[in-house]
Amino acid sequence: MTVGDVPAVYDIEQQSFPSGSWTMDAFYHELEKNEFGHYFVMTLDDQVIGYLGLWIVIDQAQITTVAIAETLRGCGYGQLLLEYVMNYARMTCEMMSLEVREENAAARHVYEKLGFSYGGLRRDYYGPGQDAKVMWVRLKNE
Numbered sequence: 001m002t003v004g005d006v007p008a009v010y011d012i013e014q015q016s017f018p019s020g021s022w023t024m025d026a027f028y029h030e031l032e033k034n035e036f037g038h039y040f041v042m043t044l045d046d047q048v049i050g051y052l053g054l055w056i057v058i059d060q061a062q063i064t065t066v067a068i069a070e071t072l073r074g075c076g077y078g079q080l081l082l083e084y085v086m087n088y089a090r091m092t093c094e095m096m097s098l099e100v101r102e103e104n105a106a107a108r109h110v111y112e113k114l115g116f117s118y119g120g121l122r123r124d125y126y127g128p129g130q131d132a133k134v135m136w137v138r139l140k141n142e
């Protein structure tokens, strides 16, 4: 993801997280100021159709955000983007984790398909009474 991608990313962000989307400034900050941030876009015919953010700290990778354009969901792009990023992180990281809402069945389905399992609960992560499930996957074999 580059600074020039942010407006297109922000469109998808608003479709995807209407009650708590990141601001454009949050994306600019991640790209320009966060030394731990690694941000990716997926494009189709030169159009941004999805994005994913990672923080990599030493050998741990944490997904900060991921979304695919609403009209293109269910076509396999989300899985493809996650697989790409898992391979990227595997070069330096032992583990990858993320947070997901219990009711986000589509996202949980993709994560489970890719080997993520439950690691615990973060209470009130999305706001009062809105807990997050933490999921994680080992990227390297023992």
Ligand SMILES: CC(C)(COP(=O)(O)OP(=O)(O)OC[C@H]1O[C@@H](n2cnc3c(N)ncnc32)[C@H](O)[C@@H]1OP(=O)(O)O)[C@@H](O)C(=O)NCCC(=O)NCCS
Residues within 6 Å of the ligand: 016, 017, 066, 067, 068, 069, 072, 073, 074, 075, 076, 077, 078, 079, 080, 099, 100, 101, 104, 105, 106, 107, 109, 110, 113
């Ligand atoms: C999560 C997300 C990125 C997945 O992207 P995608 O391109 O739709 O994912 P894929 O097409 O690769 O896979 C979707 C899978 O979910 C399944 N699915 C769709 N709706 C589902 C539901 N309600 N319950 C269970 N599974 C569901 C599909 O059948 C498909 O699985 P399959 O390949 O085994 O058939 C996308 O749904 C999205 O952008 N959601 C909004 C933002 C979001 O919630 N991000 C995650 C925050 S943790």
